[in-house]
Structures are given as C-alpha cells and as structure tokens.
Amino acid sequence: MIRLIPADRAFLAPLCEPVSPESLIAALVATGFSVEAYRDAHQDLVKHCSAPEQALAHFFRWGVFERRLYPVTLDIDALCTFVELPVHARGFVATIAASLCHAHGSAIAEPDAARVAQWWMQLGPLRARGARPYLVIGDSHSWVLRRSVSRGGQWLVPLHLLCSAGSAVGLGNPSSRSGYGARLRSIAALLEELQGAKSLPVLLQFGQVDTEFVHPFRRLDRGVTRFDREECQDFCRRSVDSYIGFVQDAFAKSLDQLDVVSIFPPALSDVQWAAGYVNAHIASLESALDVGTLRLAIRALEIPDIRGRTDIHREYNQLLQKACQRAGLRFVDAFTPLLGGDGLLDPSFVPVGRGADHHLEFWPTEAVAATLLWNCIDRSG
Secondary structure, eight states, X not given: OOOOOHHHHHHHHHXXXXXXXXXXXXXXXXXXXXXXXXXXXXXXXXXXXXXXXXXXXXXXXXXXXXXXXXXXXXXXHHHHHHHTSOOSOHHHHHHHHHHHHHHHHHTOOSOOHHHHHHHHHHTHHHHTTTEEEEEEEESGGGGGGOOOOEETTEEEEEEEEEOTTOOTTTTTOTTOSSXXXXXXXXXXXXXXXXXXXXXXXXXXXXXXXXXXXXXXHHHHHHTOOSOOHHHHHHHHHHHHHHHHHHHHHHTTTOGGGEEEEOOOOOOOOHHHHHTTOOOHHHHHHHOSSOHHHHHHHHHTXXXXXHXXXXXXXXXXXXXXXXXXXXXXXXXXXXXXXXXXXXXXXXXXXXXXXXXXXXXXXXXXXXXHXXXXXXXXXXXXX
C-alpha cells in the first residue's frame, strides 16, 4: 500500500470522510489504476514526482481535474464498489470515476459499431451509479464536446467517433473519399439493435468544414475567385439539406436520441486566410490539388473578413435549425454562447492560437461545452 506523506494525507482526509484515505486508495487501486502507469505516462511527473506517493498525491490534487490520460484496464465491478464508498464528498468520488472512465474510453481507437457496443455494455452497471455515457460524432471541431466532467454524484462518459475533415455535404455521398457516411450508418444500425441503446444520447456536429473549406475549394474547382454571397448561401442550403436528409435516412429509427449541434463561430483570422491557410487533411479529401498548389490558389480567392465569415456561420446555423425543426430533430445552439460583445468569437476561447488555427481551444471552452452537454444529457433522460 502506498502511503501519502502527512501533508498530502491531510489534504485527502476531509474529502474521504468518513472513509479513511487508505481505504479510498485501496479501492482506487482495485479498479485497475496504477500510480506507476499514471506517472510514467507524463514526462513532467517522471521528472518531478518520481516517488509513487508523490505521483499519487498529484493524481488526487490535480490529475483527476486535468483529465490526464494514463493506461488502465478498468475493472467495472471494482469501480462500482469505489463509487459506492460512503464518502460525503460525492463530487470528488464522481470526479475520480470520470478520470478513470475518461482514460479507459480514450484508449478506444477508431470506435466502430463493435467497439461502441462493447463500451456501452461495459458501462451498464455504472449507469445506475451516476455514469452518464454519450456518443459524440463529428468533424475535428467536435473535440470540444468530448468532456468527462462531473456534477454532484454524476459524471459524463463520452465516446468520440471522430470524422476528421468530414463534411456535412459528403455524408450522403456513397463515393466520398472519407467513407464517413457508411460508418455513421453502421452506428445507426447498432442503435436499433443494441440492448438498452435507445437511452444513449448521440450528438452530431458537422458543417464547419463545409463553410470554411469545402465551399472555397469548390470555387477553386470552378475557377471563381470573386466571392458571391448568394451563391454561398445556396451552397450552405444544399449542404444543410444533404446533411439532414442523410440523418433522417440513416437514423430513421433513432431520431429521438439525436442532438444536432450547430457549428461554432470562425476562429481563423483574416491574416491566416490571406496567407493561404490550408488544412492538409481536409484538402486531401476535398481537393485534387496538392497542398502547396492549393495554398497558392487560395491566396487568389476573395474571402470575406471575420465578420462576414461569422455571418455565414450564423446563417448556416439558422438554416440548420429550420431543417431540424422540419425533421423533428433537436437543435443545440453552440454558436451564440461563444460570441463576445462585438458579435464575433470571444477571444477568450482562443487565447493561445489567436486566429492561427480554425479550431477552438479545449480548456477555455470547458464551461460553455459542459453546460451544453448537461442540458442535452438531462433532456435525454
């Protein structure tokens, strides 16, 4: 048994009451948690917390809240025993459980239908003890929605089906290079067949790749350098219609499980666009040009400034919301909460990137994302 030094034990003891720190640690280790594996997964801990008791203290003080990743073979029965400890601070127990489930779920690479099914069945005993699993499916922007946060004695357990560089308009195209449409259909079929999966919330987020990259790339294909607002609106309408049409067809028997999340405000600066910003993965799926040629070609395009691009995203979301209403789908506004007083993306959500990347930053968006997620989970029952 690893024993904490007096100062760390004094920190942990009030959070464990009436259970002793030793009993909490023993129950934690029984779940499959290894303090050595936790330490060795992070170079800063290897350097500064070489002793096991130091690494364990770091886990309790900071690691669980930072959602650090570490290898763990999770024993679900032991985790059930852990969360049932009569600890008064239920939020602390849930936060530790969230950390363990986050580490476990993050090791599931490229989740296909079989892996989703296994994950869902594994979590069965935990769902009655506070675990709130959900499936998030979307392009790389949807990373923001992958949150293992806790609330009281409950904690979110996400599984992320990442469709990197996936476009909304391409989902219904059987000839799409990505093949994401087929993957989503396999997940939809799983939801119809898997025992109890009707209670699994599913969040979908596509469309930002379309507005930011697919539309400019298609203009390049046609040799159109001048930006046409009406033509852009028509593209957005076709993208939304194709997207929601695909969802209605693929998820026909599970539409009540879905939340369609809006696209975010644009984060990429005007300077980056003027320099010919190109996402290489998106380019590989959406353009026949190599990245170097594409970057030069992008510089010749007339691209709206950040306010104009924000308006395009706003209009895309308005079209998406109306399409969801017609289809009987729930729509989640993840656009408005991210705006500042000037009507543009609040710079507090990209404090490091500052327009150098088209993604929002993960930690600065925690409060907004967590609120949206709990609203979706609560609504799903």
